[in-house]
Amino acid sequence: EIVLTQSPGTLSLSPGERATLSCRASQSVSSSYLAWYQQKPGQAPRLLIYGASSRATGIPDRFSGSGSGTDFTLTISRLEPEDFAVYYCQQYGSSFSLTFGGGTKVEIK
Amino acid sequence: EVQLVQSGAEVKKPGESLRISCKGSGYSFTSYWISWVRQMPGKGLEWMGRIDPSDSYTNYSPSFQGHVTISADKSISTAYLQWSSLKASDTAMYYCAYGSGSIDPWGQGTLVTVSS
Numbered sequence: 001e002i003v004l005t006q007s008p009g010t011l012s013l014s015p016g017e018r019a020t021l022s023c024r025a026s027q028s029v030s031s032s033y034l035a036w037y038q039q040k041p042g043q044a045p046r047l048l049i050y051g052a053s054s055r056a057t058g059i060p061d062r063f064s065g066s067g068s069g070t071d072f073t074l075t076i077s078r079l080e081p082e083d084f085a086v087y088y089c090q091q092y093g094s095s096f097s098l099t100f101g102g103g104t105k106v107e108i109k
Numbered sequence: 110e111v112q113l114v115q116s117g118a119e120v121k122k123p124g125e126s127l128r129i130s131c132k133g134s135g136y137s138f139t140s141y142w143i144s145w146v147r148q149m150p151g152k153g154l155e156w157m158g159r160i161d162p163s164d165s166y167t168n169y170s171p172s173f174q175g176h177v178t179i180s181a182d183k184s185i186s187t188a189y190l191q192w193s194s195l196k197a198s199d200t201a202m203y204y205c206a207y208g209s210g211s212i213d214p215w216g217q218g219t220l221v222t223v224s225s
Contacts, residue, residue, distance in 0.1 A: 001171065035211035037154075044204055045146075045154065047213035056213060088154055092210035096168050098144070098156040 002027055002091050004101035012109040019076040021104045023089035028069045033093035036065055036074045039103075040085045048087075049074065076106075084108050111135045113143075113205050113216035120222045121195050128191035129219045131205030138186035139163040142209035145179060145190050148218075149201045159209050160188055195223045 003026040013019055023034070032052035037045040047056040049065035052072055062077040076083055089101040116130040131143060144159040158169035162181040169179070181188045188205060200223045206212035 033210060039154075044215035044218055046215070047211055050211035056211075090154075090156075090211070097170055098159075098210075098212075099170075100146075100154040100156060103153045 001097055002029065002094055002099050004089050004091060004099055006087075006089060006101035006104045008104060009102070010105045010107060012107050013079055014109045015079050015081055017079050019074075019079055019083070019106055021074040021076075021087055021106075023067075023072040023074070023101050025070040025072070025091060029072075029091045030093035032068050033091060034065075034067070034072050035090045035092065036063075037088045037090065038083075038085050039088065045088065079106070111207055111214055113207060113214060115203075115205060115216040115219045118220040118222070120224070122225055123197055123223055124194050125223075126191070126193050127195055127221065128189050129203060129221065131188045131190075131216050133186045133188070133207070136207075139183050141207055143181065143188040144206045144209060144212050145177075145188075146204045146206060146212075146215075147173075147201050148204065157190070157203075161209075162186075162188065195221075197223050197225075199223050 005024045007022045034052045036049040039045040053065045064075045086103045086105045088103045092098045112134045114132050139162045142159045145157040147155045157173045160167045160179045162183045167179050178191045202218045204218045206215040
């Protein structure tokens with residue numbers, strides 16, 4: 001099973017700042033089958049990025065994903081107040097099992 | 110618009126059985142897998158398994174294999190997650206979600222509380 005490690009655990013930033021979130025896999029994620037989700041308190045997660053770098057429908061272009069192999073990054077270019085949330089990466093390159101990372105909380109500094 | 114609507118919150122005692130549901134609409138129910146995800150209180154997301162509603166083929170995370178059963182009734186566009194004997198450690202929010210790779214949209218979640 002592929003293990004995903006997200007860092008940092010918590011990111012304290014101010015609105016307008018740039019956020020860089022990391023997701024590292026224990027083995028190569030095939031075909032960049034890596035997704036990112038946002039979860040706000042009391043809500044279900046929402047897909048942001050799939051295929052490592054493709055934005056899901058309706059996702060603002062301040063969100064971008066990059067990376068391949070074992071190292072992936074989610075970047076939020078300029079934080080808006082509604083972006084403070086928990087972010088999860090997820091791999092779906094393994095045929096029979098999906099896994100999530102432990103999450104990164106982006107909080108207001 | 111694809112929509113998944115889950116059944117309501119449940120409060121159960123240890124040892125009891127339970128089945129929660131997830132009804133799909135806005136698409137051909139048999140065309141896409143449904144995944145189930147657990148979120149324990151204050152914790153992260155854990156993928157449990159998925160089902161292909163067209164033939165009820167399933168596969169499970171090793172962590173959940175044998176502890177839960179995923180099924181579907183395509184005649185009513187509904188997927189299920191069930192337990193035969195609940196434990197206190199099953200207390201969590203459970204989400205269904207559309208798809209087998211990147212998964213979206215998600216249902217609203219069903220809170221399961223197991224307490225004596």
